[in-house]
Amino acid sequence: MKNIDTIGHVTGKSVYLDDIPTISGTLHAAIVSSAIAHGRIIRVDFSKAYELNGVIKIITYTDIPGENQIGGIIEDETLLAEHEVHYQGQPIAIVVAQTERIARKATTLVKVEYEELEPVTDPRVAKEKGLLLIPPRTFSMGNPIEALNKCKYIIEDSVEIGGQEHLYIETQGAYAYPVENGYIRIHSSTQGPTAVQKTVARILGIPMHQVEVDVVRLGGGFGGKEDQASGFAAMAALASHITGKPVKLVLSRHDDMRMTGKRHPYSADFRIGLSENLKILAYEATLYQNGGAAADLSPAIMERTLFHSTGSYYIPNTRVTVYSCKTNLPPNTAFRGFGAPQGMFVIESAIAKAAEVIGVNAIEIQKENLLNENDEFQYGQKAENANAKKCFTIASERFDLDNLRKTIEVFNENNSLSKKGLALMPLCFGISFTNTSMNQARALVHIYQDGSVSVSTGAIEMGQGVNTKLAQIVSIVLGIDISRVKIHSTNTTRVANTSPTAASSGADLNGNALRIALAALKKRLINVAAEMLECSHEELNLGNEVVIRNGLPTNLRWCELVKKAHLRRVSLTENGHYATPIIYFDKSKEKGHPFAYHVYGTGIVTVTLDCIRGTYSVDDVYIVHDFGNSINPIIDMSQVEGAVVQGIGWVTLEELSFNEKGRLLSNSLSTYKVPDIHFVPKSIQCIPLPTIGPDMAVLRSKAIGEPPLMYGIAAYFAIQYAIKAFNPEHRLRFHTPLTPEKVLMQLYEGKGEIMGLRVEIENMKSENVKR
């Protein structure tokens, strides 16, 4: 079935944060932020800003009644800068004014004097200087040094991975207003309402029960609103608390791009060792995570990088270390994949490089090393229901991989100025928050007297369709029509202490909590029905809006049953609590069983390169994906398409550009390009892996949000192979994003003569190049 929000969306009636009708007297806030990436604040002069008619109040850290601290994992981040600034765009003050325009204008009239300090933007430089957000962590298995000695092939290289701007179309924002007696209500565009509640309570110095956070839906999140929405909500709440008025804070696109963190750039070195028959015997890697100016979620992201650093492969001897480096960029944060895409990109680079050196197609190495049942991951868990090889085999057969490769070879032989490339990306992604304690959720269900059902959970709807899946679960368990179900806004007074909707876990955690609540309600209702029908409850079930007895419908309708239950004073409300069983992780040993299950798949991407212009197009994406037993194939397939395109964007055209002073140059949609309708692959074909799905997934339907993003990685390698087909001197490079600029330079490197012309790239370097 389709997303239950569909009609609201296509008619423009769905409500987002900025669409909530404002209360009369609402004020608007805008943020004064640091113009430099690193320095001391000498003086701030608000006098000109205060002269502007309509400015009500300018708030600095000294106005904060509670603690000036918003760090989630590590307490290292202020809401408003005190004496130093650590990134360009770091909030310093909040202007509250009668209109948004006045507030924004006033921010430009605030004069901040700085003493500039040298910024660090490169994670390797940060590591050299000892600037780490947390101590490094290492995952290892076997003895890689010993194993490397036995390898026929040992290959080393370096990798540079770019970040990615979330570019949710709805920018960050919050609307806060006082209710009564110090109680404050906040509408926030957040993936983590509890994080907002906690942060606001801390900033205002009040108990959490004085703070209510409500979220209807987000206009996109992708991880960018998991942690970073809290600061903006806290600013709106602080402004409201101080002025005693409703305050709305919605970021402009430029502010959002400048102030918020992104997917982490990584820099890495790898060493991979293979046997003569292409078995990977050893893998060593050191990764430098560009964390930005504060920890934010970087420690958790670093952890997931480690978990996924061996990709979809069994490697008996490994040692992988990640440094989380502190730089003067906005604190980087969660983004669909959460560090896994970077870890996987490094191992895929290692395999591609090995294949180039050995002289085989990378697919031969990939195929030879895919996970088997019971293979051990370097973190101690064993692969169960390992579908890596199944996905690979079905993809090879159904899409005729040999023929695809042959077709491309023939094309490349027959075309000198256009080349094609193909690459394959096997996927293995662990499902669960790696922080075990976060794997819990609650669901509150009311059945009203008329038989309609109200559901509240901790899940946030941001387009991924979690509300639709929750409604389906109610419909399935209670055997009633989905039109009887209402999924309410996510609200901290109805469901408390929630984990953010993240880690692809929204449907699993909240859906399972909902199932538990529904099971209790169903049991009570069946008992009522058994009394009414004078039979054993074991004979009864619910379905098609009636009570079913021994598989046959009775005359007892759903609504009648509910009415009777109420009259008999049976509770029609239930709260379900779910905590994922089995999982644990021992950080002192870096071993455990952190994931409920893994999602597998195989993606194949083909591209065509215009070798005159250095431009490329993605032709086809072929996928076999392990959905488990999908509860909603329409939604899950849509998630695959969207994730793949986002992944392709990340490795191709989405280029974050910071100058050496830490200033974001790609600070708007005119300079940061995401895929448009013309950019996307000509076709995306996705075949579900036939499987019953694991117990641990809700109704055996596997988590879907993040995993398919990583198929997009294949686009990078496909383009590299196409470059190599044109320029035999080209040696594979691992530096994302692979923009048309990089492609053209790589096409013609060392090839000044290809066109029979003397102009070589070396001659094209102009003097006095300004950056």
Add this chain to the structure above:
Amino acid sequence: MYLVELLQQLMISFILNDRLVTTNVNPGMSLLDFIRYEAGLPGTKIGCREGDCGACTVLIGEKLSERVNYRSVTSCLYPLINAHGNHVVTIEGINLSNSLSPVQQAMADHAATQCGFCTPGFVMSFTGLCMNHETPTIQQAIDAVAGNICRCTGYKSIERAANDIALLMQEKDVTDPIGWLVGKGYLPAYFIDIPDKLDKIEPYSDESENHTLFIAGGTDLMVQQPDNIYEQEINSAFHGKLPQEITINDCTCTIGGATRVNELLTSTELTSKFPQLRQYLMLVSSEPVRNMATIAGNIVNASPIGDLSVILLALNAQITSIYKGKTRLQPLNELFKGYKQLNLEAGEVIQYITFEIPKNNTLFNFEKVSKRKYLDIASVNTAMSIEMQNNTIKKCSISAGGVAPIPLYLHKTSDFLKGKELNAETVSQAVEIMQSEISPISDIRGSAEYKRLLLRQLFFGHLQKLLGKEFELFLNLTR
């Protein structure tokens, strides 16, 4: 004249969905802000406020003779003053009371919406396509939403919806699209009465001399200085202030300064005589922005990378400007003096652009490479007009953008090529001369060396278009 009448004259009046709106808010307010915060219609979303995401797409209906022509615009860049006398349609204005329109239904059927924030923009762009007087192809249906960014779906589902919509439109009565669409449940019935209602709005007449700013499409000014536009007393280039027509005499094409870029695309006379212009213009921004941006605006913006400037330079276009009642004519290649500096007086306005449409014996080609092919600013763009006689180059004009502080006419290269035989030696020398007359800098659009290499490659691109399959042969011979 009574004060009330005077005030009314300075007010902006238009029809917003089904009701007449008369307002005295600042004429430089963006239509988007008016729609959301003055009129309280929240279906139109704010994504970027610079015309690059399409979340705020609405339709503008303009009455021309007896009919109202509708086109999509990004309301963030549309100054309210330009709305006067027009019909503004938001998502609320196309919603039907009891059902989805077939456009909305197609989006729903294909699950072409996830978070939904961009969706009203897509629906409006598609609806705008349905309302024009053509039967669209599938490709045109896709092109209609090329200015709309969706971060969730990956667009394949939107393509499938576009496919459905194009098929549905094959039945359209192109002589009376609005009547047909109302009859088929695409639009509410009130659309039928709009032409009459628009007639009742008095023309905007503001003869005041106090204006400090003259705004046309707004597609640059509203990005660069929206607060300034909001505060200034502005006047519009439209409302009959500047010529807005395309006239073709034999092969001489004259375009009025206020002509919008998309009007070049829809001029059947121009596109029949200069057919490849269409594919070039599709590379210029997006449909809703082309529906606002004017030719003169694109030129005076003086961007060193302006696509139209580069095209017009290679066409050896002339511009006619007016200053204090006096007109003058100058070649476009003399207009650009330095970075964002023009050979125009403050207050001097471009009235006409004139050029010769390339004849059959002339090859004209435009090349552009940007990070993303559509709705992006070029790293380098270039145009070449070349007339061959056997294997000798008779005439040649080459221009390039992104390689100098101004859109550059490559005088030396063009002059060098004239009279030369087209062979590897000539090309090799031309490339060297070309490299000597450009001075690209490294910036967000690419490094200087990339731009140098890219211009060489795009020059080869011109030759590839000129020589076709022979180009590869040509390369092999010259190896």
